[in-house]
Each structure stands twice: as C-alpha cells, then as structure tokens.
Amino acid sequence: MAKTKFCAGVSDISDSYMGCIIDGWGVLHDGEDAFGGTVDCLKQLNSRKKEIIILCNEPMLAVDYKAKLKKMGIGPSLYSHIVTPYEVIHQGLKTKKGDVFESLGDRCYVIGRAGQHAFLEDTDVEFVDDIENADYVLMLGMDYPRRNLPDYEPIIRRAIQLRLKAICANPDSQSLIGTNFLTGPNLIARRYEDSGGIVYYFGKPYPLIFKHCIDLLKVKDIYPSHTVMMGDTMANDIIGASIVNIDTCLFKSGLHAANFMHCQNLKEVDNTLKNLIQQYNNVMPKYLMDEMRWGNALPDRKHKKRS
Secondary structure, three states: OOEEEOOOOOOOOHHHOOOOEEOOOOOOOOOEOOOHHHEEEEEHHHHHHOEEEEEEOOOOHHHHHHHHHHHHOOHHHOOOEEHHHHHHHHHHHOOOOOOOOHHHHHHHHEEEEHHHHHHOOOOEEEEEOOHHHOOOOOOOOOOOOOOOOOHHHHHHHHHHHHEEEEEEEEOOOOOOOOOEEEOOOOOHHHHHHHHOOEEOOOOOOOOOHHHHHHHHOOOOOOOOEEEEEEEEOOOHHHHHHHOOOOOEEEEEEOOOHHOOOOOHHHHHHHHHHHHHHHOOOOOOOEEEOOOOOOOOOOHHHHOHHHH
C-alpha cells in the first residue's frame, strides 16, 4: 500500500503540529456553505492553541474573503490569518518590503479587465496605459472575449525588450466568474516566461505564497517541520506544500472526489491514491482523509495520571 496514513479525522494528526495551513474551497466549504464538520474542527484546533492560516487562490483581499467565510458561519475567531494572492501582492506593493517588491518601481502596467486592479487603490502604485512608461507588469487576467493571447504579443515583446519583471496574481489558467470560466493570467505569464521574461507567481502551488505563510508562522515560533497543509488538490495544495518541505494531508471531499467515489474498500482507495500520485510527479501526501471533521475524541491529557 502507499505510504500514506489513512485518518478518521483531523484529531489523528493534531498533536503532531502547531501550525495548520488549510485550503478554503473543497476543504472548509463548497463555495456557498461550510461543510458539516468544519466549524467544530476549527474550534477543536483553536482550543489546542493551533495557529490556523486559511490559504486560497481566490482573486480577492483577505477582508473580502473574511466576509465570505462569515456568511458561511466560519467566523474570524476560528482562524488566525487569511492568505490570498491579492492580499500578498497588496501588502507587498503597499509596504515595498520583500525581495520581489523592493526593486520593482512605482509605475505599473496592468494586463487584465477594466477595474480589476481596484484592490490596489489604497497603495502608491501609479498605473500607466503605455508599456513604455512602466516599471513592471501586473498580470491579473485576460480581457476575454475582446482580447485573446495573440493581442497581447506586442505588449509582451516590448515589455521583455524593456526588461520589465512581471507579477502573476493567480497561477490558474482559468478563473471562475459566476458560472462562466474566463481565461486566467497563467497563459500570458507562461508566454512571457517562454519569451525570456521574468515572472513572479503568487498563488498555489508556487513557493512565494507558501513562504508568506511560513513567515506568518515564524512570528509564533512555528516552522515548516511543525506545520501541515490540508488541501483537496494534488496540483496546488500537496505539490505546493511539498516544495517547501511542509507535511500534507489530502481530503477526498474536493477536486478529486470523483476519483474516490466508487471505491468500495481500503485497497481500492489505495489504488486510486497511487494513480493520483503517479499523475502528479510521484508526490505523496502524508495523510488522507474523507473530509474536514474532527474524528475520534482525544483523551484529556491535562488530567491523565502518570503510571
């Protein structure tokens, strides 16, 4: 069998870690409602003084995602931080702290839809309409269907000639707006890189956003060896956390639910997991769980007598 521990719930691993990085969609909620065991599980982790970071790729600031979670019944007292690509970029461009942001400059050329850069309004960023006047490029998406990838080719070529670095705010190739899938910034970022440009990716599975989480945990003297990533996707959560040496837990309730839905026993679950591992560069999650739930009750160690 695969060397992944099958767990009944989060209680099986809670004593092994002080920091928990938890994906949103697919682990805590389905986009509209929190899963049944989410609130209880977060309360249990909080009662044990765990530092909880909710990490997602959604294109919004932490304050907006906080409001979204609150509507689902996941209040701010249940977690320590929210980390999104927009939040990290907003903080970086506002404070100009960090290796990526210190030397970027102030003038930004945005690739995206009209008004998509509104989350940066309270920063000192100067937005320019001519690539000739830019210090760097911010990739937020594609103005589809009015513009397609070939329409951006002249801008990409000129930006690279000017040696402009680029920030990609979401590494997904598509983004969901309502019920419609729109082309995401990743295709443009890939073309920029393939043409010789430098792109800094913010979002799972890339290391920069995980390193931001690590920095938040270090303030509490919590390090990667004390931390577990709980996610529902092999590509974003499991691979991303493994790159920065953080243990991982895969939930069957999210993106890969269809893979596991017909499994009748542990052997079939194990075979399905092996197939997923092979598909995703042989990266193996340390733990596997059905869904976000606490699981088996833990003994009250405070009152446990020594033998």
